[in-house]
Amino acid sequence: MDKAVYIAMASGQNIMAAQAIHANNLANANTTGFQADFAQARSLGVYYGEGLSTRAYSRAENPGTDFNRGALNETGRDLDMAVEGDGWIAIQAPDGSEAFTRAGSLKLDPTGQLLTGNNLPVLGNAGPIALPPADKVSLGADGTISIRPAGQTTDVLATIDRIKLVKPDSVDLVKGNDGLIRHRDGEKQLPDASIRLRSGFLETSNVNAVDELTSIMALARQFEVNVKMMKVIEENSSAASQVLRTQ
Structure with missing residues (x-):
């Protein structure tokens, strides 16, 4: 269970990092000559000793800058x-x-x-x-x-x-x-x-305010999913402990 909690927690943490990138872009939508930053997520396997990777976690990163021109x-x-x-x-x-x-x-x-x-x-x-x-x-x-x-x-x-x-x-x-x-x-x-x-x-900046706002809202929904996942994992762990105590 603790591995599942770690994956959900790591995902939430990376979503917050991506939120920061998009929020900074949106905050600079009216900044002269501002170049927007990209944000992307990668899926990376989790390896335990010599076993196979049976789980994956996400990693948010800034792969580069958008050098398209503003108006x-x-x-x-x-x-x-x-x-x-x-x-x-x-x-x-x-x-x-x-x-x-x-x-x-x-x-x-x-x-x-x-x-x-x-x-x-x-x-x-x-x-x-x-x-x-x-x-x-x-x-x-x-x-x-x-x-x-x-x-x-x-x-x-x-x-x-x-x-x-x-x-x-x-x-x-x-x-x-x-x-x-x-x-x-x-x-x-x-x-x-x-x-x-x-x-x-x-x-002007090359920020598309609508795209940035949409990305922020989508990330917020993903963060909620991870919080619910951690809650479900907690409930499953409590149920498993209850079953063991009744044996």
């Missing part, structure tokens, strides 16, 4: 950029490593450093991008950053840097615990001139 929403803001098609904006992660994002809601800090919406430096030709004082900042479709220096006339433009745009193979990308996308081997990527940006647009 593009027009914002009209000069520093909002959406990547068209495949490709990523290279940024500097808090640990100093190179990471990638499609969340192009950019901003300037008081020192002129170009940052993402969550305050991570955007990388250019020679590292994090820093701009001198300017009355206007423009971003080109190829990532080129042009400014009108402070106090200059409207016909005076200066090209300062270029946002690093990369296109690694999606099979080589992994999402870290911090939510950032990185190359599986930690390799820095070379800029790809074929990637284009669309100014004044942001990419």
